Amino acid sequence: xxxxxxxxxxxxxxxxxxxxxxxxxxxxxxxxxxxxxxxxxxxxxxxxxxxxxxxxxxxxxxxxxxxxxxxxxxxxxxxxxxxxxxxxxxxxxxxxxxxxxxxxxxxxxxxxxxxxxxxxxxxxxxxxxxxxxxxxxxxxxxxxxxxxxxxxxxxxxxxxxxxxxxxxxxxxxxxxxxxxxxxxxxxxxxxxxxxxxxxxxxxxxxxxxxxxxxxxxxxxxxxxxxxxxxxxxxxxxxxxxxxxxxxxxxxxxxxxxxxxxxxxxxxxxxxxxxxxxxxxxxxxxxxxx
Amino acid sequence: xxxxxxxxxxxxxxxxxxxxxxxxxxxxxxxxxxxxxxxxxxxxxxxxxxxxxxxxxxxxxxxxxxxxxxxxxxxxxxxxxxxxxxxxxxxxxxxxxxxxxxxxxxxxxxxxxxxxxxxxxxxxxxxxxxxxxxxxxxxxxxxxxxxxxxxxxxxxxxxxxxxxxxxxxxxxxxxxxxxxxxxxxxxxxxxxxxxxxxxxxxxxxxxxxxxxxxxxxxxxxxxxxxxxxxxxxxxxxxxxxxxxxxxxxxxxxxxxxxxxxxxxxxxxxxxxxxxxxx
Numbered sequence: 091x092x093x094x095x096x097x098x099x100x101x102x103x104x105x106x107x108x109x110x111x112x113x114x115x116x117x118x119x120x121x122x123x124x125x126x127x128x129x130x131x132x133x134x135x136x137x138x139x140x141x142x143x144x145x146x147x148x149x150x151x152x153x154x155x156x157x158x159x160x161x162x163x164x165x166x167x168x169x170x171x172x173x174x175x176x177x178x179x180x181x182x183x184x185x186x187x188x189x190x191x192x193x194x195x196x197x198x199x200x201x202x203x204x205x206x207x208x209x210x211x212x213x214x215x216x217x218x219x220x221x222x223x224x225x226x227x228x229x230x231x232x233x234x235x236x237x238x239x240x241x242x243x244x245x246x247x248x249x250x251x252x253x254x255x256x257x258x259x260x261x262x263x264x265x266x267x268x269x270x271x272x273x274x275x276x277x278x279x280x281x282x283x284x285x286x287x288x289x290x291x292x293x294x295x296x297x298x299x300x301x302x303x304x305x306x307x308x309x310x311x312x313x314x315x316x317x318x319x320x321x322x323x324x325x326x327x328x329x330x331x332x333x334x335x336x337x338x339x340x341x342x343x344x345x346x347x348x349x350x351x352x353x354x355x356x357x358x359x360x361x362x363x364x365x366x367x368x369x370x371x372x373x374x375x376x377x378x379x
Numbered sequence: 380x381x382x383x384x385x386x387x388x389x390x391x392x393x394x395x396x397x398x399x400x401x402x403x404x405x406x407x408x409x410x411x412x413x414x415x416x417x418x419x420x421x422x423x424x425x426x427x428x429x430x431x432x433x434x435x436x437x438x439x440x441x442x443x444x445x446x447x448x449x450x451x452x453x454x455x456x457x458x459x460x461x462x463x464x465x466x467x468x469x470x471x472x473x474x475x476x477x478x479x480x481x482x483x484x485x486x487x488x489x490x491x492x493x494x495x496x497x498x499x500x501x502x503x504x505x506x507x508x509x510x511x512x513x514x515x516x517x518x519x520x521x522x523x524x525x526x527x528x529x530x531x532x533x534x535x536x537x538x539x540x541x542x543x544x545x546x547x548x549x550x551x552x553x554x555x556x557x558x559x560x561x562x563x564x565x566x567x568x569x570x571x572x573x574x575x576x577x578x579x580x581x582x583x584x585x586x587x588x589x590x591x592x593x594x595x596x597x598x599x600x601x602x603x604x605x606x607x608x609x610x611x612x613x614x615x616x617x618x619x620x621x622x623x624x625x626x627x628x629x630x631x632x633x634x635x636x637x638x639x640x641x642x643x644x645x646x647x648x649x650x651x652x653x654x655x656x657x
Contacts, residue, residue, distance in 0.1 A: 096479035098556045103485075106470035106531075109462075110489065113504065114526040118495050120503035129506075180394050185387075193643055194398045196650075197405060200639045202585045204607040205628045209408045211612070212621050218420050220407060236612075256401060257650060264651035313496035316587040316603070320611035334498045341502050342592055351502045358499040365494070 121351045121358075129348035142352035152353070154328045155336040156360070158243065162332065163311050163364070165247040166254075170307050171300065174255050178262035179292075192263070195256030203253065207320030210249045211236065214321075239329040242322050246330055249317055254310060258303050265299030266292070301372045305365055312361050333357050412436070412625035419621050435626035443609065444598055445627065452601040453634075455520045455590070456583040462525040463579045464572065471534035472560055476546070486535065492528045497588055505592055515596050524583050530575045533652060537571035538564065574649035577642040584635055602631040 125142055129135040146152050177195070181188050198206065213220050214235035222232040235245040269292065277287050293300075315334045318324065324331040324339070333353060341350025407426075411419055412435055414428045439445050474486045497504075504523060505514075513519030541564060549559045565572075591604045600608075608614065610624035639646060 094479060095477040095556070099473045099477040099479045099482075102469040102473035102477070102560075106466040106526075109466060109522060110526045112507070112526075113523040114492055114500070114528075115488075117500040117503035117507060118492065120507075121500050124503055124506065177394075177397055180390055183390060185390060185394065188394075191394055191398050192647065193640075195401050196643075196646070197636070197639070198401055200581055200635050200646075201405070201632050202587075202603045202635065204587050204603045204611065205631055208606065208610055208624055208628050209404055211615075212411060212625060213404055213407065215621070218422060218424060218621075220424055223422075223424050252400070252404070260647055260650045309494060309496060313498040315498060316607070319587075319591075319613075320607045323612040325612075337498065337502075338588075338592075341505075347502050347506065354499045354502060358495065361494070361496075361499070 121354045124348055125351035125355050127348040129346075129351070131345040131347065135348070138348070142349050145349065146352055146356065151328060151331065151336060152333075155331050155333045155353075158328075158330060159312060159332045159334075159360070161243055162247060162250070162314060163308065165244065166250045166311050167304060167307050169251055170254055170258050171304055173251070174258035174303070175262050175296075175300070177255065177259045178266055181259070181263060182266045192256075192260070195259055197256070198253045199257040201253075203316035204320045206249060206253060207317040210245075210252075210317075211321055214245055236322055237326055239326050242326060242329045246318055246321055249321070250311060250314065253317075254307060258307060261303050261306070262296070262299060265296050269295050297372070301369060304368050304372070308364055308368060309361065312357065312364070333360070408625050409629055412622065412629045414622065416620055416622040435622035436630065438623050439627045439630070442623075443605075443627075445630070447598050448600055448602045448605045449630075451517060451599060452584060452603075452631075454517055455524070455586075455601055456580055458517075459521045459524040459583040460576060460580045462521060463527045463530050464575065466525055467527060467530035467575065468534055468565075468568070468572070469560075471531045472538050472564065474531070475535045475538035476564075477556075486531075489528060489531055493532065501588060501592060504589070508593060513593070515594050515599050517599070519593050520586075520590050520601065523589060524579075524586065527579055527582075529582075530579055533575055533578075533649065534568075534571055536652065537568065541567060570645065570648070573642055573645040574652070577638060577646045578649045580638055581635055581646075606631055 124135075126137060126139060127135040128138045128141070181192060185191075201209075214222075216222065216232060216234050216237060219235075221235065225231075225233060233241055235241050273291055273295070274287065277291055282290070313334060314332060315338065318330055318332060318335055319338075322330045324335045334357065337350050337353040337357065340346045340353060410426060410428060413431050413433070415430060415432050415434060418425075418429055474482060474489075508514050508519050508523075511519075513522065545563055545567075546559055549563055554562070585603060586601070587603050587607070590601045591607075594600050594604065597605070606624075606627050610619075610627060
């Protein structure tokens with residue numbers, strides 16, 4: 091009984107589709123349009139073709155921003171994927187109190203990201219911060235985590251890892267629990283070692299989850315903004331200036347909305363490229379394995 | 380595969396260390412917020428406060444429009460969540476259960492937006508909100524949050540799994556589509572709706588970039604934005620008071636923690652399901 095129900099469907103869909111179109115779809119497409127204009131706040135927008143992109147290509151700050159975004163990606167995504175997988179495998183064991191541990195591990199993800207930034211500012215504080223106190227106790231000198239160009243990006247990366255590790259762990263845990271017990275029992279009968287089981291059963295079966303976790307984490311890291319704004323605001327110098335930071339500054343501090351839109355377009359392109367590359371690498375590994 | 384005897388203690392050790400890593404920064408924040416400023420900026424730092432005081436909290440509440448910010452945050456998060464519950468539930472139901480042309484394409488063009496973060500369309504959104512006089516208003520913060528995609532994803536997956544027979548039986552009894560939705564399907568949807576509620580409430584409560592851009596007036600700000608502008612990097616100087624900053628932070632995360640602990644079962648299920656089928 092296949093009936094066409096489009097009339098009732100329209101009624102059900104209408105509120106969502108209207109809001110979705112106005113506040114999400116149109117802006118997503120409109121960004122490309124705005125990027126072809128010299129669009130300052132107050133002044134009349136003027137069509138300038140691809141000039142914004144030409145200027146971007148010659149803007150050294152923009153290259154710094156791309157470099158920093160990629161640096162955040164390299165410093166956080168692999169650590170997050172590996173550490174959260176290991177943690178998930180631990181919590182997949184029969185350990186007493188593992189529910190409590192699961193609950194605790196997601197707390198960082200639930201907290202307001204900008205406030206997480208302030209919490210860590212205090213921990214990283216040059217003079218009275220907890221971290222420097224313990225480093226000193228172990229015999230090291232104080233590290234100027236957020237005010238030294240060499241450390242700021244690492245310091246923020248640690249916070250990113252702290253925030254997302256529990257979230258990624260839950261995704262892996264769900265994946266691990268989806269692997270049927272019989273598979274492991276069969277391997278045991280065949281006399282497989284722990285390492286063999288991990289490399290030849292767990293990892294291949296977990297592949298879709300791993301790809302998904304990497305993709306989600308990648309999206310989360312590329313769009314990183316709140317913590318950076320609160321912790322370093324892109325500094326010191328330009329050492330933590332990311333593409334999103336630069337977009338924000340261009341559009342809402344310098345009021346170059348067209349220029350900012352061009353950066354947004356590049357952010358989206360970079361995101362798509364990274365996702366594609368990551369998935370390619372993942373799929374190639376499966377073939378060679 | 381027999382486990383060697385030393386392996387369980389090792390597992391426990393690693394897991395406990397990991398948990399300490401997650402929880403200690405939060406505990407340290409709470410402890411510090413309860414110390415007078417002279418004890419906060421003192422050396423060495425101590426885990427047990429010599430003197431417990433609420434003076435930082437009093438300062439935050441007396442010297443700043445903290446309750447106004449909190450009210451703004453609450454209105455935005457609650458109304459936004461309700462809006463998502465109504466709009467997304469109906470839309471996801473239609474996309475999952477009704478037969479009409481273009482259903483798949485429509486669903487996919489919504490879902491693909493999961494990969495397009497707010498950061499990639501916030502400027503046009505700002506221009507449009509300006510045209511519609513939504514800047515510096517709470518509606519302007521709520522409406523864009525209702526265009527939520529994760530909820531569609533979760534609810535669509537849930538409605539697809541509900542057995543067809545329920546619907547067919549009701550239809551034979553002469554029930555209209557709306558009654559089937561309202562009286563049969565919705566009462567079955569408790570878990571999925573709880574998941575969406577907690578995920579979207581926390582996302583709305585934590586929202587930062589859009590509220591910061593859309594609202595410039597101090598008394599219209601939400602907590603994350605107001606706190607970050609008074610106590611974040613933009614405002615750090617020599618006389619910076621960590622006590623007030625941390626007290627403001629603790630009060631702001633309290634509601635999320637309450638919601639999280641109350642509904643955490645659904646939260647975990649929500650994260651897991653929003654991933655697995657994606």
